[in-house]
Amino acid sequence: MELLTFATAGSVDDGKSTLIGRLLYDSKAIAEDQLEAIERTSRRLGHEYVNLALLTDGLRAEREQGITIDVAYRFFATGRRKFVIADAPGHTQYTRNMVCGASTADLAIVLVDVRNGLTEQSRRHAFLLSLLGVPHLVLAVNKMDLADYREEEFNKIRDSFAEFTTKLRVQDLAVIPMSALSGDNVVERSNHMPWYEGPTLLSHLESVHIASDRNLIDARFPVQYVLRPRSDEFHDYRGYAGQVAGGVLRPGDEVVVLPSGKHTTIASIDSPDGPLDEAFPPMSVTLRLADNLDVARGDLICRPRNRPAVLQDIDATVCWMGEEPVTPGTRLLLKHTSRCVPAVLQEIDYRIDVNTLHRADADRLGLNDIGRVRLRTAQPVMCDDYQLNRTTGGFVLIDPRTNHTVAGGMVKNTGSGGTSTEKGL
Known part of the structure; x- marks a missing residue:
């Protein structure tokens, strides 16, 4: 199945960790022992409900302060897609952690507390996400239950955010009203907001198109490691390992190695499962070249007529x-x-x-x-x-x-x- 990596962003206490906990809980992606541990911890902390934010706020300091400090990664899957979640911190002091979490994301969710509207940190994160080139944004207007699910409160934030993003390079924007704590419009559609006719968050995550985002430029293959096995079986093997960063590579393709500028062709593409007919982002493979060239870690393999x-x-x-x-x-x-x-x-x-x-x-x-x-x-x-x-x-x-x-x-x-x-x- 296709893999979607997404990150969360927004101000402190806007509900990012609770949202991810709700996604995992409602999509049946929490193991039974995990849920029991969260229930015990919730009771110990004096909560009258199961605090789903504890799924991602794993550090003791985070639980004591009630905020996310580090970037927490979680994995889950539905029948349509696999997901990697980067739950990034919201505090200004940890903006750098958020940058790290979003740097490889296909999509980002910017949470906004409906009572507070857009804050400086909301704008900072939206700007950083546009700079980082995250192609798909979701504005999640959270805690709608605390605003009696009023459409006019949602509309004010939606319009304010849309005005701000006109100054940014945002390719795709979806806006969803929700309550992460009660589960409204997260996995299941809310009965409290009949005025909203768009998808739930999970439905949007399952359907957003990301395949074309990864091939905006032709073949790019940074060499990470030169493989020269020391065995009789592979005594003449010379392969160049790395992760495909752009385009599609196939055996027989003409390529050039930079910075030397030497031309050759791809003899074969190897993987742990055997030879491949093609390789594309984000696959990690080993290229074998037709000629014995001086290729080292840090060199880049690309098309002769399409060079960086x-x-x-x-x-x-x-x-x-x-x-x-x-x-x-x-x-x-x-x-x-x-x-x-x-x-x-x-x-x-x-x-x-x-x-x-x-x-x-x-x-x-x-x-x-x-x-x-x-x-x-x-x-x-x-x-x-x-x-x-x-x-x-x-x-x-x-x-x-x-x-x-x-x-x-x-x-x-x-x-x-x-x-x-x-x-x-």
Whole structure:
């Protein structure tokens, strides 16, 4: 079955963990012993109901504070699809965790408490999701039971969010009124909101089309590892392992290896289950090439007539996640696909105000700031515009002193035809 990865986002206490617990509970995806443990913990914490949020708020500190701190991953399946859920934290302090959770998502659910409307963190998360290129958004207007299921309350938030997203690059938006605590419009349709005629959340998750989202650009195959088995049976075996990042690869296809520029053809495609006739995202496979070329980890295999840009000066939008601010001249490590190279942050063009989406002059970026920067790398990096390929267009920055990841970045304006997410700016 097809796999859908989705993330949750929104402010603290908007009900993200409860929503995921409800999805798992109503879709019969909770093991009996898990449910018994949650019931015991709910009673111990003094709840008069089964607190389904405990399914994802697994850390003791999260249970004590009643908030999500880390990104919690859960897996479940229905008759139509398999799902991976990334339950991201809502607190501003943990925005960087939310970025990590959403970076590989096909879809994101932005929860809004109907009583509070859009908050700064709701806007921040929606903006980050658009920057991260998440192709499908769901605005879940939650806790409708606390607003007596009034349609006018739902409409106000829907219209406010629609106005905000006109400034963003949002490809697909669905808006669903619900109550995660009572299960209204999560898996089963609500009898309390006859005025809503759209799908339930689970129905939308099962039917949203995602196959075409992963092939916006032709073949991309970053080499992760060179396989040379030391055995008599495979003494002449040389394979290049990695995950397909774009397009479809088949035996006999002509390809070029970057940055060397050497041409060859694909001799075969191997997998743990044997040879394959084709490979496509997000499959992990091993390519064997017709010629013995000098190919190493960090190289990229692509079509001769459809190549990424080979850059050392990189314009990018970054979300700074470091505790200490960053300034021009800072030395960093840039991790792009399977290649890690030294880099220098040359300049900061501007910082983006997440509420107004206006640009502001800046000489530094602090924790959770989003800005446009220019980086200079010590070695060439094979990049696409992020909007065309999230794998070859995305990177992380690492502090070489501490080895901590301090930023996530999205490559812009490589000349490969990408468009800016900051629409109208």
